[in-house]
Amino acid sequence: MPYVRHWLRNSILLFALAITLGMVAAHTHLIQPHDLRLDRTIQIHTRAEWLNHVMEGISYLASPVAGVIILAIWSGWLLFVRRRPTKAAATFLVVAVGWNSTQIAKAIVARPRPPREFMLDPEIGSNSFPSGHTAFTVAVVVAAYFLLRESRHRRTVLVCGVLAVLLVAFSRMYVGAHYPTDTFGSVLIAGSAITFVTGLWHVWLEPNLHRIPLMERFGLERERAELAAAQGDHAHGSVPRNRRRPGSPAASGGRHRRHAGR
Template identity: 50%
Template sequence: MPKVRHWPATALALFAAAVALGLVAAHTTATRSTELAWNAHIRQLRAGWLNRAMLDVANLASPVAGLAILALITVFFLRRRDPVQAVATFLVIAVGWNSSEIVKLIVGRNRPPTAFSLAPETGSNSFPSGHTAFAFSLAVAMCLLAVRTRWFGLAVALGTLWTLLVGFGRLYIGAHYPLDIVGSVLVSTAAIVFLTGLWHGWIAGNLYRVPLLARFGPVPGPPLPVPETASVL
């Protein structure tokens, strides 16, 4: 997991920007007409085969599918006897994904009108998009796994395409506004940046305190005590 300089300030700034954007979008008219116009333009692209494809994409990033993917990735690394990587990847995806739920509660933005939705959803949980938060967090996790390998460029390209596809799909089926998608990326980035600081500052150095992990592979032990230097008389 990378080290991010000034991670508390960076994470706080991104989180504050996401919340501010959501509050403006939800409780003022500053962006409403523009976002509704974008949604209307995207609806004009609808066709039978594309409708089915976008609904399938939404299902791939749904909470049920997300939990299944998260479990599969964790089991994969545990079976490879790499519990540290299993925990790190699990946390990147889970923290980045579920951070969206916190902002949903703060912002309370209503869903788009259901009259034009392919999969009507109601409630005040539109901002940010949880599906997009999962897609982006999964993409970040895959890119981190590919750092310093020849697959990094491919991971970035596929991760970007995957995130854009899921975000576009949420607009296409009428479940979200455009700023909900932008907010997801901001919130998840803030959460993952914050996680990197906790990982290097506390989590990684305390994994040995979870005995179960050692059953799956090597886990770094506690730091060695610093020897006392003899005083010079």
């Protein structure tokens, strides 16, 4: 997981921006008419019987039930099959926190759903801002990029990920479950939560993974040794984390602790 400078400040600013957008959209007339007009334009000019099933299927793939299944399989594969407990924990946290952060925003903004008569499948939940489906997709894409950012597949993941987020966001407006600002707000909310997690990860979470017995059992030390060796190779002769000089910062995030309050 990369380290983001000024992670605390940036996460708070992103969250505040998203909440401000949601409050303006939900409780003023500056955005609401335009939101509803765009929703209706999409639904009137693009709906077709076959496309209804496609868009409902896409929405289901990012639904709470499917999301839990995807996250459990992905994290379990990294932990039990790949024996990468650090990557499994990081992936789980990025997706879970980025996704579920929307519940906080939903409770604060309390925006009603679009009119039910335009929905293909009426939603049970009452709060519209932000879109949990879109936030889940954003979190999955970011987690995948974090895993592959040092590989040759990073650009493919980035391009495909952006298209996936746009497709899920469109599907939520197509089926009538969300307004456009709901989907955009979910990107801000998920981004703020993930930024916060990256900082917390380096400051406290990752250095304390060894305290969990399950992590040691599935090869935590081996994974850390491989990571330290890889970092040493990339640094062209710099001191690896597991062979630091006396008096140098601690291997488990000393540099990050100095930036923790920034």
